[in-house]
Amino acid sequence: xxxxxxxxxxxxxxxxxxxxxxxxxxxxxxxxxxxxxxxxxxxxxxxxxxxxxxxxxxxxxxxxxxxxxxxxxxxxxxxxxxxxxxxxxxxxxxxxxxxxxxxxxxxxxxxxxxxxxxxxxxxxxxxxxxxxxxxxxxxxxxxxxxxxxxxxxxxxxxxxxxxxxxxxxxxxxxxxxxxxxxxxxxxxxxxxxxxxxxxxxxxxxxxxxxxxxxxxxxxxxxxxxxxxxxxxxxxxxxxxxxxxxxxxxxxxxxxxxxxxxxxxxxxxxxxxxxxxxxxxxxxxxxxxxxxxxxxxxxxxxxxxxxxxxxxxxxxxxxxxxxxx
Amino acid sequence: xxxxxxxxxxxxxxxxxxxxxxxxxxxxxxxxxxxxxxxxxxxxxxxxxxxxxxxxxxxxxxxxxxxxxxxxxxxxxxxxxxxxxxxxxxxxxxxxxxxxxxxxxxxxxxxxxxxxxxxxxxxxxxxxxxxxxxxxxxxxxxxxxxxxxxxxxxxxxxxxxxxxxxxxxxxxxxxxxxxxxxxxxxxxxxxxxxxxxxxxxxxxxxxxxxxxxxxxxxxxxxxxxxxxxxxxxxxxxxxxxxxxxxxxxxxxxxxxxxxxxxxxxxxxxxxxxxxx
Numbered sequence: 001x002x003x004x005x006x007x008x009x010x011x012x013x014x015x016x017x018x019x020x021x022x023x024x025x026x027x028x029x030x031x032x033x034x035x036x037x038x039x040x041x042x043x044x045x046x047x048x049x050x051x052x053x054x055x056x057x058x059x060x061x062x063x064x065x066x067x068x069x070x071x072x073x074x075x076x077x078x079x080x081x082x083x084x085x086x087x088x089x090x091x092x093x094x095x096x097x098x099x100x101x102x103x104x105x106x107x108x109x110x111x112x113x114x115x116x117x118x119x120x121x122x123x124x125x126x127x128x129x130x131x132x133x134x135x136x137x138x139x140x141x142x143x144x145x146x147x148x149x150x151x152x153x154x155x156x157x158x159x160x161x162x163x164x165x166x167x168x169x170x171x172x173x174x175x176x177x178x179x180x181x182x183x184x185x186x187x188x189x190x191x192x193x194x195x196x197x198x199x200x201x202x203x204x205x206x207x208x209x210x211x212x213x214x215x216x217x218x219x220x221x222x223x224x225x226x227x228x229x230x231x232x233x234x235x236x237x238x239x240x241x242x243x244x245x246x247x248x249x250x251x252x253x254x255x256x257x258x259x260x261x262x263x264x265x266x267x268x269x270x271x272x273x274x275x276x277x278x279x280x281x282x283x284x285x286x287x288x289x290x291x292x293x294x295x296x297x298x299x300x301x302x303x304x305x306x307x308x309x310x311x312x313x314x315x316x317x318x319x320x321x322x323x324x
Numbered sequence: 325x326x327x328x329x330x331x332x333x334x335x336x337x338x339x340x341x342x343x344x345x346x347x348x349x350x351x352x353x354x355x356x357x358x359x360x361x362x363x364x365x366x367x368x369x370x371x372x373x374x375x376x377x378x379x380x381x382x383x384x385x386x387x388x389x390x391x392x393x394x395x396x397x398x399x400x401x402x403x404x405x406x407x408x409x410x411x412x413x414x415x416x417x418x419x420x421x422x423x424x425x426x427x428x429x430x431x432x433x434x435x436x437x438x439x440x441x442x443x444x445x446x447x448x449x450x451x452x453x454x455x456x457x458x459x460x461x462x463x464x465x466x467x468x469x470x471x472x473x474x475x476x477x478x479x480x481x482x483x484x485x486x487x488x489x490x491x492x493x494x495x496x497x498x499x500x501x502x503x504x505x506x507x508x509x510x511x512x513x514x515x516x517x518x519x520x521x522x523x524x525x526x527x528x529x530x531x532x533x534x535x536x537x538x539x540x541x542x543x544x545x546x547x548x549x550x551x552x553x554x555x556x557x558x559x560x561x562x563x564x565x566x567x568x569x570x571x572x573x574x575x576x577x578x579x580x581x582x583x584x585x586x587x588x589x590x591x592x593x594x595x596x597x598x599x600x
Contacts, residue, residue: 046525046526046527047496047525190388190389190552191388191552191554191593191596191597192388192592192593192596194596195595195596217525217526218526218598219526219600220555220597220598220599220600221598223598223600224598247600257527258526258527259600260530261526261527261529261530262526262555262600263529263530263533263553263555263556263558263559263560264555264558264559264600265558265559265579265582266559271534271537272530272534272559273530274527274529274530274531274533274534275527275528275530275531276531278495278496278497278498278525278527278528279495279525279527279528281495294527
């Protein structure tokens with residue numbers, strides 16, 4: 001298979017705008033990235049970086065009147081920006097589906113687990129009752145419930161946080177999607193439960209050649225599972241590349257700064273410097289590199305309006321003074 | 325069921341190090357009604373918890389949700405009353421259930437920093453009033469309050485003129501600095517931080533951690549840092565108490581416990597933490 005045929009999701013010069021009153025507020029600024037079949041792509045970003053907006057745009061969860069998509073965004077050959085609502089309905093669930101941070105708000109409290117999975121299946125598949133039951137059983141076994149038959153009749157309030165998130169994964173996979181978007185799915189969970197959920201995701205990704213777009217603020221977590229990562233800051237994809245390369249040899253000063261903010265043991269009491277200042281708020285973005293005010297490599301040119309991505313080895317970095 | 329506690333205390337902390345706080349046998353059970361007809365459900369939040377905090381020490385209380393770590397913090401600061409046990413700072417008894425002694429929170433000289441700097445600051449009050457509230461409560465006059473507030477704002481890296489501003493005018497990291505300033509205003513001898521950096525952006529967390537280290541170094545405060553973040557424990561803390569289901573399952577110097585956890589739960593917890 002050629003490389004381009006292998007690509008499931010592709011964003012080129014993608015910008016996103018939210019309609020605010022009469023005006024448009026830019027929330028994602030000219031990003032390029034792609035996800036291949038079976039690839040685990042980690043999208044790292046802090047608050048206001050635009051990471052959740054990218055997920056919403058791919059699913060087109062907001063109508064074009066609320067969220068404007070500029071540039072190109074294609075999913076399995078479909079132009080998401082131009083697709084009709086009917087075409088998007090065919091895509092959702094079957095080609096792409098999504099899990100969220102708080103599973104309880106996405107689950108229906110008065111429907112059993114089996115009913116909710118069946119509801120998701122009904123949109124795209126017409127199965128006989130025994131076929132449907134067998135499929136639900138299989139999905140629940142896939143997310144590692146020891147007793148799938150027993151779980152089917154339970155209501156969300158009878159499940160723990162980790163179990164709810166596993167049910168959400170089962171619902172998301174009900175129609176065998178090609179891409180699963182996971183937006184901070186483990187942030188509300190304890191670390192031991194987080195590990196369980198992550199291991200299940202990683203196993204399903206391998207077993208079904210599922211592509212995963214994993215959105216997180218946790219570099220260490222993403223590092224354990226991602227093939228490639230992208231680092232967002234102020235709506236700009238500052239750096240992307242193979243996960244191991246980006247983490248061991250960051251090219252962008254922001255990536256390097258973020259790594260220096262991860263607390264670890266102090267040798268002889270030495271402090272980590274971390275980063276000064278704070279994340280730029282989305283309503284006061286400025287021209288030029290948005291990381292420049294916090295960057296110790298900045299020069300006057302960094303306020304130039306159009307900073308192009310350059311390559312450093314296998315990494316792509318939007319910086320005029322990348323690290324060597 | 326209470327698991328046997330593991331101690332990684334190869335070299336017990338020198339007995340000569342003065343105690344900032346000492347607690348014995350703290351227990352607390354919450355009783356909640358789950359439904360109109362069902363029997364009340366009881367949850368053991370604290371089961372016979374004893375620990376010591378030394379002066380100038382940063383003590384980590386680590387555990388997952390439901391471990392009782394937050395209840396422990398609330399008991400020490402006086403927001404919650406335990407069913408049994410006592411807590412002392414130096415010669416003062418903060419509480420002693422068997423002797424029915426209870427010092428009100430305002431007189432404990434313990435400052436508390438909360439998790440979410442946005443919801444824990446009243447948006448309709450100026451920074452001066454938020455930080456100075458505890459001082460008015462203890463009877464300081466306006467001039468004294470303003471002087472003290474200016475001093476603690478300076479200590480946390482804000483300016484005296486920020487007194488007139490409101491919380492929404494500050495970033496998340498700055499708001500947590502305001503939270504630290506409020507905790508310091510009452511001249512506490514002990515600071516309790518409950519998940520104080522968990523809701524902050526990753527690139528801002530380190531600033532607050534370094535602020536807490538600065539304050540400990542400058543003022544010689546003892547700090548109880550309640551967290552689920554092992555990286556933070558490693559960076560910030562000297563000694564760690566690991567809790568699970570209301571009980572202490574392991575304790576010891578941070579470097580020892582993290583390098584060679586003895587208790588099965590601690591081992592599982594540490595193995596689950598992704599690291600770089």
